Amino acid sequence: MDDVTFIILGATGNLTKKKLIPAIYHLIESKKIKKFAIIGVARNKTQTKTILNKSKKHIKNIKQKVWKELENNFHYLPLDFYQQEKFCSLDPFVKNIEKKNKLSGNRLFYLATLPQHFPVIAKTLKKCALTKKTKNNWVRAVFEKPFGHDLKSAKKINKTIKKIFKEKQIYRIDHYLGKELIQNIAITKFTNTFLEPLLNNRYVDHVQVILSENVGIEERGPFYDKYGVIRDVLQNHMMQMLSLSTMEKPKKFSGNYIRDEKVKILKTVKTTKELVVGQYIGYKKEKGIPKNSKTETFAATKLFVNNKRWKKVPFYLIAGKKMKNKITSVYFQFKKAQCLNINNHCDFKANYLTIQIQPEEGYYLQMNAKVPGEEKVTAVKMDFCHACTFGPNTPAAYETLLEDVIEGDQSSFVRTDEIEQQWKITDKITEQKKKLYKYKIKTYPKQANKLIEKDNRKWHLVVK
16 A cells, blocks of 8 residues: 555546545545655646646645645656657656656556547557566556446457456446445345345345435436447446345455355346336436437336245346436335234334445434334334445545555455446347336336336335
8 A cells, every 4th residue: 555656547537527536535545555656647738737727626625745745746647548659758758757656566557548449548558568577566457437338348348458467457336336235245244144134035125225316317418329328327336236235145245255256146136128218308408418319318117036935036226317306215014024914004004224425324224113102013114324434435446446456356346247347237128119208307107107016006105
């Protein structure tokens, strides 16, 4: 952790401005990195201070001493990775800074670019001798999501980059895996003896994976229109939420053991033809969106996890932009307890467990209890509020993930077979030809209600 050179490819983009520089700032502030250099690379001819000033507003309560340290160690070089001969000037540039800062040559390459550029960048880095590794240093490459556009493109990218980097050097990022509650799912599940035995088809009626956003596409117009909500969040975030919530206990809580169990789950996922897609009214007026766009901003579907534990339990996935609330959660509804004819009051509700990632991180359990003084049963809630217990200043996702890369911990990153299984599932969903329903802002297509209500169930689109 004491010695690292960050090389950010795509240094003038929104990801660098909003996430990477703030994450590095907090690593410096917490003294988790001490000797370091940051080298930004992009095609734009701009100044170091211009890049940093754009990022400054995304950092709260800046300490000038920490900011000055970051500023003094940030360097920028305008280069085009498609112009190999010129790009190779990065090698002596990096070596000079490493020598000047007395760094050992530990290099973290962060590809903050579109996925179609990954193979070219990886090949160019190797040809320019930037990826050389010795016994005394490490070289690691972080690839930002989305990793490909479909299974075919993901395989092609994997094939190319694995000729240059070994799997243990490759960190495919899904920033949701850096969120505290996501990292906590498996720990909570397997360290509480009352919980894990209940999460199976004997007790669970159904599961909902929810990623409801109250914002639109913001500054991501041209990018988002090529992907849509299914490829943008269902393929990665939602598949990770599903696999972490349903996987079996790994032999150890580390690296490949966790990823082995997630892959086992993904291999058993069975898609259905039940799919509703929609586009919010006004989407085509967004900047960079074609007037004839058929890209979906909403999707709801039904899946099954076809293994012994979860066989016949339906999994309902719902995700969308410009919906009423910002909610990211995994919702387990348990089967209703047998009616005991308590004074003929059999209308008590089923229990449920909500693992909520946003907006109020925590675990929320609904139980039933007798109303005092009455022969009546009512629902009561037990909750664990993450911020209430641990405070609001837990590390942000990118800060946690960058720290993991530096430490060489791949537990929260996605492996080759994992990526490809996620795309197999996603391709089966996207290949379906479905009508694109329009929906008003702060709502979602009513057809999504029909998808779940025909099974006598309802969406749990509420906070807590």
